[in-house]
Amino acid sequence: GQQLNQSPQSMFIQEGEDVSMNCTSSSIFNTWLWYKQDPGEGPVLLIALYKAGELTSNGRLTAQFGITRKDSFLNISASIPSDVGIYFCAGHRDQGGKLIFGQGTELSVKP
Amino acid sequence: NAGVMQNPRHLVRRRGQEARLRCSPMKGHSHVYWYRQLPEEGLKFMVYLQKENIIDESGMPKERFSAEFPKEGPSILRIQQVVRGDSAAYFCASSPPGMGTHEQYFGPGTRLTVT
Numbered sequence: 001g002q003q004l005n006q007s008p009q010s011m012f013i014q015e016g017e018d019v020s021m022n023c024t025s026s027s028i029f030n031t032w033l034w035y036k037q038d039p040g041e042g043p044v045l046l047i048a049l050y051k052a053g054e055l056t057s058n059g060r061l062t063a064q065f066g067i068t069r070k071d072s073f074l075n076i077s078a079s080i081p082s083d084v085g086i087y088f089c090a091g092h093r094d095q096g097g098k099l100i101f102g103q104g105t106e107l108s109v110k111p
Numbered sequence: 112n113a114g115v116m117q118n119p120r121h122l123v124r125r126r127g128q129e130a131r132l133r134c135s136p137m138k139g140h141s142h143v144y145w146y147r148q149l150p151e152e153g154l155k156f157m158v159y160l161q162k163e164n165i166i167d168e169s170g171m172p173k174e175r176f177s178a179e180f181p182k183e184g185p186s187i188l189r190i191q192q193v194v195r196g197d198s199a200a201y202f203c204a205s206s207p208p209g210m211g212t213h214e215q216y217f218g219p220g221t222r223l224t225v226t
Contacts, residue, residue, distance in 0.1 A: 004153075030213075031213045033214065035217075041220070042115075042117075042217035042219045043202070044217070045215070045217075088153055096159060097142060097206070097213070097215075098144075098156040098169070098170070099144075099146075100156070101153035103152065104151075104152075104153055
């Protein structure tokens with residue numbers, strides 16, 4: 001089945017550092033989305049990308065839709081403790097509504 | 112503007128019982144999706160519904176699981192004769208009508224524990 005490979009699986013960083021994570025696939029996606037999930041909660045949509053090459057920012061977050069349409073990355077600049085959580089990429093491929101999710105990147109930020 | 116609502120937040124069932132999970136989409140949203148998440152894993156798609164129609168149920172187990180989104184009222188995910196392996200977090204998401212957006216907004220989830 002379709003899979004998204006997300007890396008790294010986990011990151012331990014110091015407050016103030018920049019963070020980068022990415023998602024790759026063997027299949028083309030038409031839409032890439034990035035979500036953040038806190039413990040015991042549902043995923044919260046951070047950024048949606050619709051065009052190959054598109055670069056979109058949301059505050060300290062920046063995400064890009066890869067030119068090949070098979071990858072995407074998310075950057076977080078100047079991390080703060082509330083950035084802690086699990087970040088998921090998700091791709092949408094065809095006419096249906098299904099999102100395919102990556103395995104998640106767990107981010108820990110040390111004050 | 113209320114977000115996606117799910118209840119109950121936690122549900123404990125003994126093996127063989129039925130579990131009913133409810134989801135009310137965001138106001139103005141007519142598309143509902145159900146996903147399942149096992150511990151330390153990503154979300155796995157189960158089913159996509161619009162009002163009174165199942166659009167895609169390719170992720171639903173063939174037996175014991177069913178979903179509906181009636182004309183009035185919340186969407187329901189029903190699991191009959193639950194087994195231990197059904198223990199997971201079940202998330203509902205909704206999106207607005209029309210083409211062009213695949214942004215799905217998630218509820219807080221229902222954590223099902225089967226004892």
